Amino acid sequence: MTEQTDRSAPETAGRPTMKDVAALAGVGLKTVSRVVNGEPGVHESTAARVHQAIDQLGFRRNDGARLLRQGRHTSSVGLILEDVADPFYSLLTRAVEEVARAHGSLLFTGSSAEDPSRERELALAFCARRVDGLVIVPTAADHGYLAAEVAAGTAVVTVDRTLPGLDVDTVLTDNPGGTRTGVEHLLRQGHRRVGYLGDAPDIFTAAERLRGYQGAMADAGCPVDPAWVSMGRPEPVGLRLALDRMLTGPRPVTALVCGNNRTTVAVLRELAALRRSPALVGFDDFELADLLAVPVTVVAQDPARLGRMAADLLFRRLAGERGPAQRIELPTQLIPRGSGELPVR
Incomplete structure (x- = not known):
């Protein structure tokens, strides 16, 4: 078969097929089948063209094709x-x-x-x-x-x-609604300086929960100091620095909202080491939260x-x-x- 000189990818509807690969590589369907299944009898340069077409089209072998044919x-x-x-x-x-x-x-x-x-x-x-x-x-x-x-x-x-x-x-x-509920609960206890510790901000749930915190604080007329917000993975060093920043200084927070259960547990460990006990609401329930010395108030979702x-x-x-x-x-x-x-x- 004469090698094609212009092999633009064919228009396909849905998942690319071996027929599409054969057309693009300029070979027969049986040749593509042999290459895909690792069978011998295909020249090295021909196999390379088939692999290039496979990569270009994003073709993947359908391991369930027999079932679908039936x-x-x-x-x-x-x-x-x-x-x-x-x-x-x-x-x-x-x-x-x-x-x-x-x-x-x-x-x-x-x-x-x-x-x-x-x-x-x-x-x-x-x-x-x-x-x-x-x-x-x-x-x-x-x-x-x-x-x-x-x-x-x-x-x-x-x-x-x-x-x-x-x-x-x-x-x-309802992620923003959940953190809003937690913040409003703390506001009803008299807190006006509420800190927030969330996960990495590029995570959808983390961004949405931060939005709920910011909205609740704004609606209550409580300006948020940038030092009161920490977004990132719940790693000990980062949390320790964030908590030190939030709990000290001229306007320390009196309450915290944690953006997920892993952050809540990590924050509780750091607070115990610091011997500090601000009011705290965690997003997500977690095991033994109700059995701690001060049981943890949570905004629970239903996984x-x-x-x-x-x-x-x-x-x-x-x-x-x-x-x-x-x-x-x-x-x-x-x-x-x-x-x-x-x-x-």
Whole structure:
């Protein structure tokens, strides 16, 4: 076969096929099949052209093609979250798993560790194995890599965070409303200097919770000193410096709001070392929070309900439900236990 001199990528609808690769590389379909499956009998330069076409098109071998040709689903779904070891995500995972099990589906789970490249790798690996759908706690800023999968019929639902760039079903907690509730609770106890310690600001939930804190303080007529806000990973050194800055000086804070359970636990450790006890409200409940010397007041979300609703949406889409993408926000619950009710000192 004569080598093509102009191999612009063909227009494809959805996921690229071996036929698209063959057209772009200027070879036969059987040749592409041999290269993809690692079979012998293909000249080295021809194989290189095929691999170049595969990379250019973003083609991935469909490990479930036989099942799809038979008109059957693979009866499996994928779940990608930040960290499966986090108690919050453990509860969410269990809820998704129970819904999947009720629908006769197997659940594959992976942790992105807040690494966009790892998220992409996991998502595409699940899709290559032809999962029927994905539930994702997004990390990456750009999810264009999933566009072909969605166009090809893979159902996608995002949970806990939005999925920029794709119009898919989303289940969230009312994050700004939750922190607003926590701040307003402290304001009712007489506090006017309230500090905020949140996660990295590029995380959707962290930014939304910070927005709720800022809105509540502004509505109460309480100007926020920049020294009262700290956004970043809950690492001991950084938290210690932030707390020292907030709790000393001419206008120290008298109360704190923590943006997630890991930050709350880390802050409690640092406060114990500093022998300080400002009023405190944490976002997210955590184990033993009610058994500490001063039980911790929290704004609780419901991770099990988040997971259950996301999985329900996914299986409704798999069952053929159509219509515009849904965005569902679940309310939080303030649980007063003692730390958020401490008076101004």
